[in-house]
Amino acid sequence: MVVEKVINNNLVRSYNEDNTEVLVIGCGLGFKKKPGDVIETSLIEKIYTIQDKKTSNQLIELLSSVPNEHIQTANAIVSYAKKALDCKISDNIYISLTDHLSYAIQRYEEGINFKNALIWEIKKYYSREYKVGLEALNIIETRLNIRLPEDEAGYIALHLVGASLKVGNVMESTDMLGMIQNILQIVKYQLNIEFDEESIHYERFLTHLKFFAQRIISNKSLEDDNEELIKTIQKEYKREYKCALKIREYIESHFSKFLTDTELIYLTVHIKRIAL
Incomplete structure (x- = not known):
């Protein structure tokens, strides 16, 4: 790689072998360098691949100001x-x-x-x-x-x-954390149960809720694709499905997001397992 632009003594802009813009950082990497000079491989500490102009500007601002x-x-x-x-x-x-x-x-x-x-x-x-x-x-x-x-x-x-x-940032991670905690409380209250936090079913439910919360926050709910299955779930798992509906009410009231039937199906199945 060669120097495309010197940002400061420790940071230069360049392009990798795929002709993608990168920021290269290393102690003294840009010292007395000019565009066209070969970057000393031994000095490279980290190469940041740039996805877009906004990311490039953010990285340059950050890496230029932080020790x-x-x-x-x-x-x-x-x-x-x-x-x-x-x-x-x-x-x-x-x-x-x-x-x-x-x-x-x-x-x-x-x-x-x-x-x-x-x-x-x-x-x-x-x-x-x-x-x-x-x-x-x-x-x-x-x-x-x-x-x-x-x-x-x-x-x-x-x-x-x-x-x-x-997810986008720490604030969204915090929202996810609150969502998971409240959903667990809804399930405990609706089914009148205490969780066995050492069980595999609890661990699977918690994992499901993490990805469920991510989808809700990111507006990427699972699409509906099986009308017959939701009817079966409603019939066979009445108590658990009712609990899932309570979760849907919570999501709609607190996050203004609508849960698809497919999301309800997965919630109901996991709730059924954890309630055994």
């Missing part, structure tokens, strides 16, 4: 998360997590600590992401000699949830 050690730390956390969670994580995480991390460090240095009001729910419903968040605190301490409070593990977990489920 390089914060960027390196965020990249290390993302690398660890990808391995630990073993799932696809949107590259947008590099923007959102780097920005959050740098601001969190700034707050810490100023003696400002934001309490995470959702920490209990995050531990409970996104336990894998939360464990990654805890390890992220260790990575931060090792690299920057700063020990951020446990609340930050929860915030990092929410960023990972949003990036792995491809």
